[in-house]
Amino acid sequence: MFKILRLAASPLLSLFILILGNGLFTTLITLRLHEAGVSSPMIGAMTGFYYAGLVCASFRIEHFIIRVGHIRAFATFASGLAVISLLHGIFTVPSFWLILRFFGGFATAGLFIVIESWLLILGTVKTRGQVLALYMATLYAAQALGQFLINIGESSTLLPYVITAMLCSLSVIPLAMCKIGAPEFEEPSTLEFKQLFKISAAGVIGCLCAGLILGSVYGLLPLFISQQTNDNSSVALYMALTIFGGMALQYPVGRISDYVERRTVMAVLSFLTVGLSLIIIMSFKITWMAMPTIFLFGGLVFTLYPISISHACDSLDHKDILAGTQGLLLAYSIGAAVGPFIAPAFIYTIGSSGLFVYFIVISLSLGFFSLWRRVQTPARIQEEDFILIPQTTPIAASMDPRGSID
Numbered sequence: 001m002f003k004i005l006r007l008a009a010s011p012l013l014s015l016f017i018l019i020l021g022n023g024l025f026t027t028l029i030t031l032r033l034h035e036a037g038v039s040s041p042m043i044g045a046m047t048g049f050y051y052a053g054l055v056c057a058s059f060r061i062e063h064f065i066i067r068v069g070h071i072r073a074f075a076t077f078a079s080g081l082a083v084i085s086l087l088h089g090i091f092t093v094p095s096f097w098l099i100l101r102f103f104g105g106f107a108t109a110g111l112f113i114v115i116e117s118w119l120l121i122l123g124t125v126k127t128r129g130q131v132l133a134l135y136m137a138t139l140y141a142a143q144a145l146g147q148f149l150i151n152i153g154e155s156s157t158l159l160p161y162v163i164t165a166m167l168c169s170l171s172v173i174p175l176a177m178c179k180i181g182a183p184e185f186e187e188p189s190t191l192e193f194k195q196l197f198k199i200s201a202a203g204v205i206g207c208l209c210a211g212l213i214l215g216s217v218y219g220l221l222p223l224f225i226s227q228q229t230n231d232n233s234s235v236a237l238y239m240a241l242t243i244f245g246g247m248a249l250q251y252p253v254g255r256i257s258d259y260v261e262r263r264t265v266m267a268v269l270s271f272l273t274v275g276l277s278l279i280i281i282m283s284f285k286i287t288w289m290a291m292p293t294i295f296l297f298g299g300l301v302f303t304l305y306p307i308s309i310s311h312a313c314d315s316l317d318h319k320d321i322l323a324g325t326q327g328l329l330l331a332y333s334i335g336a337a338v339g340p341f342i343a344p345a346f347i348y349t350i351g352s353s354g355l356f357v358y359f360i361v362i363s364l365s366l367g368f369f370s371l372w373r374r375v376q377t378p379a380r381i382q383e384e385d386f387i388l389i390p391q392t393t394p395i396a397a398s399m400d401p402r403g404s405i406d
Contacts, residue, residue, distance in 0.1 A: 005134070010178035011118045012134065014171045016142045018078065018111060021167030023146020024160060025085060027239055029097070030222040032155040038094050040223065040347045044340035046094075046101050047219025051211075051337035053105025055330070061110045070114045075172045077110040082165040089161025140247035140302075147240040151233050196312070196327045202263050202373040203312025207328045209366040210305035211335025213273075213359055216343040217242065217301060220355050227352040228284050238294050245295040246302025253303040254310070262311035263374040266304065270367030273300045277356040277363070301359075304366070305332060 033043050065073040084104045088097060119135055153159035197204045221242065225235045257265040276297045284290045309328050316324045346354035346361075 010174045013174040018171035019142035020146045021164040023143035024149040025164045027222045041344040044344035047340035049101040050105040053102040054109040055333045057106040057109035074114045077107040080107040082168040085164040089158040144240040144243040147236040150236040193327045200312035200315045206308025207331040208335040211332040212339035215336030215339035219340040241295045242298035245298030249299030263370045267367045267370040270363040273363040281353045
């Protein structure tokens, strides 16, 4: 494991620097659009276009990465993100930003694919869970810390966009200086999506609902916080608490799911999310209550995704796990792309609290569906322990050479 950590240091450091800027940028553009008086549907559309770019890239970037190599591919995508960030700062035109967000999602997917496939190569059957847990910790820590960079400059100035571009450029250095050879890939095994849904409908729907929630958390929660507090520094604090909550509760909730049937855990997480959403709607402005509540909210919604994947993998043959994971990640990406288009309708109808009404509707649906599936189909013996799995792009699983297991 120490050898793996040494080999993974460069890609993880590049990831940390990159996500530090991405965490700043994601919240920054939401605040900038809000200050410019842009409507909630348009803000939601920005996030939707971002995830649409991510989904499109998931099916078209694999051959490019294999052809030019991981390090040069990473440098290409990071440079593209740096330019896209600066263009956001120079031109505040919502229609133009939609295009930029699409290509930003496309480039970000490429960066994730490079890092994830690299780490999958380094891990073994016994250590892959630990490697991915380290990946997740790095990802969420960088996202949370990136929120505090918002206070460096006003969102209407060019400074924060320049900082984001600098971090994108700096992220190339650790990978460019490492001596690790590029991974080699074989033809992966495949599992059709229809068959996956038939085997584990709860796992697929769980990933879809996780995407519907988290896509709106990243894209619209900063808007809700800004409207409630009228303070950008508070936006940074509460977004950081949300992401730290997601990082902190991953392991304990995952371990519980090793002993309690995972669909039951999914239902409990969903109903607890409903309760916390109601508390946030009624008392968010009470600081002493809002801070622990938003922390726990983040912990619950960020654990829905890995629990759903773990449940689905309990029902798959070992040779189909990676191919199945690809389908589950695709379900998540679709939800994350669609959610930011649906949530603004709740905000427009109800007001800023409509965002959490949207979370309540999705969580209730998932909770009751999980319980219904538990009654309809018997629980399978959970032969595998819970594996921490981060937010990845669908193609990353197919680029793992261990995808073909005979």
